[in-house]
Amino acid sequence: MADNTTTFLDPKVPGGALEDKWDAYREATRLVSPANKRRFRILVVGSGLAGGSAAATLAGLGYQVTCFCIQDSARRAHSIAAQGGINAAKNYPNDGDSVWRLFYDTIKGGDYRSREANVYRLAQVANNIIDQAVAQGVPFAREYGGQLSNRSFGGAQVSRTFYARGQTGQQLLLGAYQALSQQIASGNVTMLPRREMLDLVVVDGKARGIVTRELTTGAIERYGGDAVLLCTGGYGNVYYLSTNAKNSNVTASWRCHRRGAMFANPCYTQIHPTCIPVSGDYQSKLTLMSESLRNDGRVWVPKDPKDRRAPSEIPEADRDYYLERRYPSFGNLVPRDVASRAAKKECDAGRGVGDTRFAVYLDFAEAIRRLGRRSISERYGNLFEMYERITGENPFNVPMRIYPAVHYTMGGLWVDYELQSTIPGLFVLGEANFSDHGANRLGASALMQGLADGYFVIPFTLGNYLAREAPDKGVSSDHEAFAEAEEAATDRLRRLLAVQGRKTVTAFHRDLGRIMWNHVGMSRTASGLERAVSDVRGLRDEFWQDVRVPGTNDTYNKNLEFAGRLADFLDLGELMALDALKREESCGGHFREEYQTEGGEALRNDADYAHVTAWAHAGDANPPVQHNELLSFESVQLSTRSYK
Amino acid sequence: MTIHLRIWRQSGPDQPGKLADYKVVDASQHMSFLELLDVLNEQLIERGEDPVEFDSDCREGICGSCGIMVGGVAHGPERLTAVCQLHMRSFSDGDMIVVEPWRAAAFPIVKDLVVDRSAFDRIIVAGGYISSSTGGSPDANAILIRKADADQAMDYAACIGCGACVAACPNSSASLFTAAKIAHLELLPQGAVESGERARGMIDQMAREGFGDCSNHTECEAVCPKGISISSIARMRRTYTKTLLRR
Numbered sequence: 001m002a003d004n005t006t007t008f009l010d011p012k013v014p015g016g017a018l019e020d021k022w023d024a025y026r027e028a029t030r031l032v033s034p035a036n037k038r039r040f041r042i043l044v045v046g047s048g049l050a051g052g053s054a055a056a057t058l059a060g061l062g063y064q065v066t067c068f069c070i071q072d073s074a075r076r077a078h079s080i081a082a083q084g085g086i087n088a089a090k091n092y093p094n095d096g097d098s099v100w101r102l103f104y105d106t107i108k109g110g111d112y113r114s115r116e117a118n119v120y121r122l123a124q125v126a127n128n129i130i131d132q133a134v135a136q137g138v139p140f141a142r143e144y145g146g147q148l149s150n151r152s153f154g155g156a157q158v159s160r161t162f163y164a165r166g167q168t169g170q171q172l173l174l175g176a177y178q179a180l181s182q183q184i185a186s187g188n189v190t191m192l193p194r195r196e197m198l199d200l201v202v203v204d205g206k207a208r209g210i211v212t213r214e215l216t217t218g219a220i221e222r223y224g225g226d227a228v229l230l231c232t233g234g235y236g237n238v239y240y241l242s243t244n245a246k247n248s249n250v251t252a253s254w255r256c257h258r259r260g261a262m263f264a265n266p267c268y269t270q271i272h273p274t275c276i277p278v279s280g281d282y283q284s285k286l287t288l289m290s291e292s293l294r295n296d297g298r299v300w301v302p303k304d305p306k307d308r309r310a311p312s313e314i315p316e317a318d319r320d321y322y323l324e325r326r327y328p329s330f331g332n333l334v335p336r337d338v339a340s341r342a343a344k345k346e347c348d349a350g351r352g353v354g355d356t357r358f359a360v361y362l363d364f365a366e367a368i369r370r371l372g373r374r375s376i377s378e379r380y381g382n383l384f385e386m387y388e389r390i391t392g393e394n395p396f397n398v399p400m401r402i403y404p405a406v407h408y409t410m411g412g413l414w415v416d417y418e419l420q421s422t423i424p425g426l427f428v429l430g431e432a433n434f435s436d437h438g439a440n441r442l443g444a445s446a447l448m449q450g451l452a453d454g455y456f457v458i459p460f461t462l463g464n465y466l467a468r469e470a471p472d473k474g475v476s477s478d479h480e481a482f483a484e485a486e487e488a489a490t491d492r493l494r495r496l497l498a499v500q501g502r503k504t505v506t507a508f509h510r511d512l513g514r515i516m517w518n519h520v521g522m523s524r525t526a527s528g529l530e531r532a533v534s535d536v537r538g539l540r541d542e543f544w545q546d547v548r549v550p551g552t553n554d555t556y557n558k559n560l561e562f563a564g565r566l567a568d569f570l571d572l573g574e575l576m577a578l579d580a581l582k583r584e585e586s587c588g589g590h591f592r593e594e595y596q597t598e599g600g601e602a603l604r605n606d607a608d609y610a611h612v613t614a615w616a617h618a619g620d621a622n623p624p625v626q627h628n629e630l631l632s633f634e635s636v637q638l639s640t641r642s643y644k
Numbered sequence: 645m646t647i648h649l650r651i652w653r654q655s656g657p658d659q660p661g662k663l664a665d666y667k668v669v670d671a672s673q674h675m676s677f678l679e680l681l682d683v684l685n686e687q688l689i690e691r692g693e694d695p696v697e698f699d700s701d702c703r704e705g706i707c708g709s710c711g712i713m714v715g716g717v718a719h720g721p722e723r724l725t726a727v728c729q730l731h732m733r734s735f736s737d738g739d740m741i742v743v744e745p746w747r748a749a750a751f752p753i754v755k756d757l758v759v760d761r762s763a764f765d766r767i768i769v770a771g772g773y774i775s776s777s778t779g780g781s782p783d784a785n786a787i788l789i790r791k792a793d794a795d796q797a798m799d800y801a802a803c804i805g806c807g808a809c810v811a812a813c814p815n816s817s818a819s820l821f822t823a824a825k826i827a828h829l830e831l832l833p834q835g836a837v838e839s840g841e842r843a844r845g846m847i848d849q850m851a852r853e854g855f856g857d858c859s860n861h862t863e864c865e866a867v868c869p870k871g872i873s874i875s876s877i878a879r880m881r882r883t884y885t886k887t888l889l890r891r
């Protein structure tokens with residue numbers, strides 16, 4: 001809740017009707033001439049859907065781009081793991097879709113905690129993304145007549161999701177990677193893989209460069225530029241177990257936060273309902289089973305908690321298809337937050353299945369009978385195989401066992417309408433920004449947002465910034481600010497190696513994950529969150545006294561990389577708990593037990609919390625300072641989100 | 645279960661390497677193979693030894709970061725399975741497993757099981773794309789594509805760039821990797837336009853990187869975690885030959 005000390009952030013949303021804002025902005029925006037574009041150097045950190053598409057597009061426009069990625073190749077960014085699809089309001093199936101409806105579903109799905117103008121723009125450019133991807137050779141699924149095929153996803157009553165089997169993220173990423181490769185060939189992009197950004201360099205209040213570590217030699221490097229685009233993804237790995245890739249981390253964002261970029265809504269975490277359950281302590285990550293499976297799979301548990309029969313032996317009368325029962329109009333396709341909480345509720349009541357009892361069934365028997373095995377295999381074959389590889393069970397014969405897992409973070413660095421953070425010259429794209437998803441992201445919207453930011457938004461908004469900057473006036477990397485950032489990064493690595501304690505980085509990370517999952521997970525309470533704050537602080541102290549990082553700094557050293565990232569997660573974890581504590585309402589993925597309806601649904605408080613909370617770092621000795629961006633809704637009526 | 649591991653250890657690109665023996669006594673059949681290596685590494689760190697370095701990221705078999713020889717086979721004994729998705733239920737208590745990095749001149753070793761596969765990126769830069777600029781693309785349904793062609797293009801596009809094909813090939817050829825991209829793009833009308841130049845650019849780059857040529861051993865297809873067919877190689881050669889004749 002805002003008090004009289006709260007300051008307010010201006011998102012710089014253009015005037016005019018919602019439908020006209022983006023066009024009006026583009027018409028009024030300043031441009032950089034072709035001759036000047038090549039005199040600007042843009043640093044793009046990350047090569048996923050947001051970074052890859054931005055780097056390719058900006059280079060295509062003529063800017064000089066340096067692109068960094070943490071993996072050994074730009075093609076491996078974690079966007080690649082997105083399975084189900086990408087939304088757009090093409091309305092090819094003629095089922096009533098429109099830009100307005102995509103906008104409305106997305107803002108409603110986000111539980112009215114996102115910025116109207118951004119979400120509308122996202123819905124507007126979504127169609128262009130599909131055209132762009134097809135032009136690049138993305139092999140989307142097609143009908144026999146040769147047209148593109150669509151399927152349904154959670155939170156929508158139309159079929160607007162385009163897909164390439166269960167590998168849509170891979171194909172869209174390869175499209176962006178290939179576009180990036182074309183620009184590398186043209187000489188406009190310098191691609192630097194195996195680089196981790198360790199700090200942002202700010203000179204005279206503007207982002208002017210970054211400091212990186214080359215991950216095979218440990219060399220600390222300086223790169224200067226006229227603008228920095230942060231496209232480094234989300235921070236779900238703060239929970240240790242998540243569907244994120246092992247290298248996904250918050251360090252680049254957190255380093256920017258410490259340099260002055262505000263961190264918005266850190267508590268908004270998406271817990272995805274359909275993941276393969278945890279099987280043991282050795283578990284290193286969790287695997288998502290695409291939401292698209294809920295098109296044909298039916299979620300159920302036995303009615304009787306004591307029923308331990310095999311699923312095939314449990315007759316229909318003894319099963320509870322609880323999503324279909326509780327939400328008759330959306331059924332199994334309720335949004336992710338709703339489906340996750342419902343699964344937790346069933347398992348907490350003892351009706352969970354499998355060895356751990358923390359799982360529910362996702363059953364395809366009825367769909368197989370209705371559509372035939374071949375049809376199901378065409379739609380989900382690779383997902384079924386992946387499930388079988390991991391669990392040893394074939395979903396054609398036994399229902400899948402699924403449980404929610406951390407999947408996506410709606411929070412991130414605060415950006416205005418131009419995707420610019422509170423540090424001029426630092427732009428944040430994709431999952432790394434606090435984005436267009438409010439308190440809950442709908443399925444097939446992450447790919448849409450990452451590519452919208454990179455292909456269709458940043459080319460305009462970056463130009464508007466650079467048009468005011470003089471070309472060729474970039475700061476030299478000999479500047480003292482670079483020296484200071486490099487020294488800070490080197491010193492931190494030295495300190496991590498110097499502790500030489502008893503406990504491994506992974507052991508600490510597991511402990512942090514446990515605290516976050518238990519107290520800042522699917523349901524939260526004031527007392528739990530207060531405990532999380534103190535537990536995370538305690539763990540952080542222990543980490544800096546007792547961590548054991550093997551090896552040295554001058555070689556490939558995975559543990560050293562992970563130690564640095566964990567140190568930042570330990571700071572972030574505390575901020576997430578604090579943010580969750582301050583938001584005394586339930587909305588989307590943020591569910592406070594104190595604030596729920598009689599039916600157990602999230603209870604928003606629009607009078608006090610229709611705002612974005614953005615936190616400013618105020619030094620290690622001081623608590624972060626809260627800023628708010630008030631969300632004003634001119635075009636939609638705030639209503640209780642109902643999927644019943 | 646108890647698993648004996650014989651793992652290639654090499655501290656840096658120019659250092660000599662050797663096989664070293666390890667034992668993990670508390671392995672579970674539900675673990676993935678990489679989780680087994682995680683467990684081993686935790687034990688090594690606790691004993692004050694250097695952990696075994698290997699690349700991995702998504703651990704869902706899609707990013708292509710991981711790739712090691714397990715028991716002499718690229719990605720291990722399960723077909724259509726990247727090593728991150730290989731589970732210990734494929735092994736028995738007491739097994740001895742030899743673990744090595746990809747071996748190919750074009751993939752120099754970085755450390756232990758980590759290799760440098762940047763040659764693959766350079767092959768793509770040499771033409772593995774459809775030339776396009778952002779914006780101005782026609783409506784996605786403006787050009788109809790036969791479902792069979794789109795499906796086949798998708799089969800080839802599924803390549804994850806892991807390098808198993810190179811590691812399994814007696815000639816260390818990157819033909820399957822290169823051909824899969826050429827086939828994916830030329831099957832689509834958008835990509836057919838530049839098909840000849842693309843094939844020439846990529847194949848010439850493959851040779852420059854030090855990969856061998858294909859002599860139809862089909863080892864690549866057998867280990868490919870995505871089941872990419874060597875029919876792509878036949879297609880690539882046809883396109884390449886046609887391009888040469890046209891010159």
